Amino acid sequence: MTDAPPTPRTGPLAGVVVLDVTRVVAGPFCAMMLADLGATVIKVENPNDPDYTRTFPPMIEADDGPTSAYYAQYNRNKQGISLDLRSDEGKALLKRLVRKANILIENFRPGVMDKLGLGYDVLRAENPRLVYTAISGYGRTGPNASRPGYDNSGQAAGGLWSMNGYPDQPPVRVGTIIGDLSASLYAATGTLAALRQAERTGIGQVVDISQQDAVLSLTEHAVIRHTVSGEIAGPLGNDHPFVRPYGQYPCADGYVFFGGYTDKFWAVTCALFGEPDMASDPRIDTMEKRFDAQVDAEIVTPLLHRWFARHTKAELEEMAGDAVPLSAIKTIDEVIADPHIAARGMIVDVPVAGQPVRMLGLPIKLSGDAGQPHGAAPALGEHNERVLQDLLGLEPGAVAALRERGVI
Incomplete structure (x- = not known):
C-alpha cells in the first residue's frame, strides 16, 4: 500500500x-x-x-x-x-x-x-x-x-x-x-x-x-507561412526561419543558446566580448544585414564561435547575466541541479x-x-x-x- x-x-x-x-x-x-x-x-x-x-x-x-x-x-x-x-x-x-x-x-x-x-x-x-x-x-x-x-x-x-x-x-x-x-x-x-x-x-x-x-x-508560424506565402515549413535544425543570430553555438564545455539578434542586444554582446566596434561594422551593423544567410555564415557565426570558445557555459551565462539572452544548453542533470529550478x-x-x-x-x-x-x-x-x-x-x-x- x-x-x-x-x-x-x-x-x-x-x-x-x-x-x-x-x-x-x-x-x-x-x-x-x-x-x-x-x-x-x-x-x-x-x-x-x-x-x-x-x-x-x-x-x-x-x-x-x-x-x-x-x-x-x-x-x-x-x-x-x-x-x-x-x-x-x-x-x-x-x-x-x-x-x-x-x-x-x-x-x-x-x-x-x-x-x-x-x-x-x-x-x-x-x-x-x-x-x-x-x-x-x-x-x-x-x-x-x-x-x-x-x-x-x-x-x-x-x-x-x-x-x-x-x-x-x-x-x-x-x-x-x-x-x-x-x-x-x-x-x-x-x-x-x-x-x-x-x-x-x-x-x-x-x-x-x-x-x-x-x-x-x-507549429507556430507554419500555417500562416503557407496560407499567406505558399511556403511549406521543413526542418531547420537549430536555425530560426527569420531571425539571426538565434540558435545553438559551441563553447568550451558544450553548447549555449544565443539570441542577441536585435541591434540593442548585438551592441551589448560586442561590448561584452571586448570588440564594441563590431556593432558599427558596416557589414553587420543592422539586424537585416545580420540575417542574410551568407553574412551570418561568413562573419557573424565565426565571430560568435571565436568569442564563445574561450568560455564555459557557466562563464558565458555569468557574463550575459540580465544583459543579453544567452542560456546554457543544459543536460537534464544540470537542470535538476539548477538553483533557479x-x-x-x-x-x-x-x-x-x-x-x-x-x-x-x-x-x-x-x-x-x-x-x-x-x-x-x-x-x-x-x-x-x-x-x-x-x-x-x-x-x-x-x-x-x-x-x-x-x-x-
Whole structure:
C-alpha cells in the first residue's frame, strides 16, 4: 500500500471531485494537474487490466514488489479505486460516482464509452452539471475520429514531425511525448473553463481534445507561412526561419543558446566580448544585414564561435547575466541541479514505495496558494473502501462482496 494523499484537500480546486478514467499520460497528466491544484481526483482502473504505466521504468524496489516512478509522476495526489466497467455492477457504481462528481476525464477512442453504456448522454442524465472531458488522437468529430492514436500519431498528423530535424535529412520526432503532454494541458484549460460555466449555469458539457489539434497548435508560424506565402515549413535544425543570430553555438564545455539578434542586444554582446566596434561594422551593423544567410555564415557565426570558445557555459551565462539572452544548453542533470529550478519548486519530493523520489513539480504558480505536500500515487484499488463507503455510503460487507465478485 502507498501513502494516502493528504486529506482534506486544499488549494483553489478544493471541493472539486474528478473521476479519472484514463491511462498512460494523455489524461493522467491532466487529472494530476487538477489534483495538484487541490481537486479530489479518483483514479478508476480495471482490476484485471490496470494502467499499464504501472510497469514502466524506472522502478523503485519495495518489500511488496517494484513500483513505477513513471506511473507515480502522473498519478500523484490521487485516490485509486478498481472498477470493472464492463460489468453491470461496475457501470452502476460509476453512475453513482458521477452523481457526486464535477468532472469526468476519459481518453478512450471515441465511441468506447458509448459501447460501455457510459457515454456522455448517459452520464449527463445522472448529473446534468457534469463536465465530460474526452482526450483522443483525432477528436470526437471528423472523418478520422475513430482512428487509434498515440503521441507519435499526433506529432505526425499535426505537422510537427515534418518540421523537426535538419535540412536535407529525414524529419525527427520531438524528443518527448509532446502530443500527450500538450493534449493534457489543453484538456486542463478546457475542463476548468467548462467547470466555470457549469458552476454559473448548472449545465455541463463535453470538452473534446484531439492530440492532432494540440500538436498543430504548436507549429507556430507554419500555417500562416503557407496560407499567406505558399511556403511549406521543413526542418531547420537549430536555425530560426527569420531571425539571426538565434540558435545553438559551441563553447568550451558544450553548447549555449544565443539570441542577441536585435541591434540593442548585438551592441551589448560586442561590448561584452571586448570588440564594441563590431556593432558599427558596416557589414553587420543592422539586424537585416545580420540575417542574410551568407553574412551570418561568413562573419557573424565565426565571430560568435571565436568569442564563445574561450568560455564555459557557466562563464558565458555569468557574463550575459540580465544583459543579453544567452542560456546554457543544459543536460537534464544540470537542470535538476539548477538553483533557479529549485527556487521555482519545479523538482518536488513525492513518496514512491515509502521513499521520496524527486520528480517534476507543477509549472502553474498561484500567489494565493501556499501549496501542499505531494501525496503518493495510489496502489491499484487502494481507496476502494474510502470512496465506496465514504462517498457512496456502501456498507463494509457490500464492498467486500463487490471484491469477491470481481467488480472491484
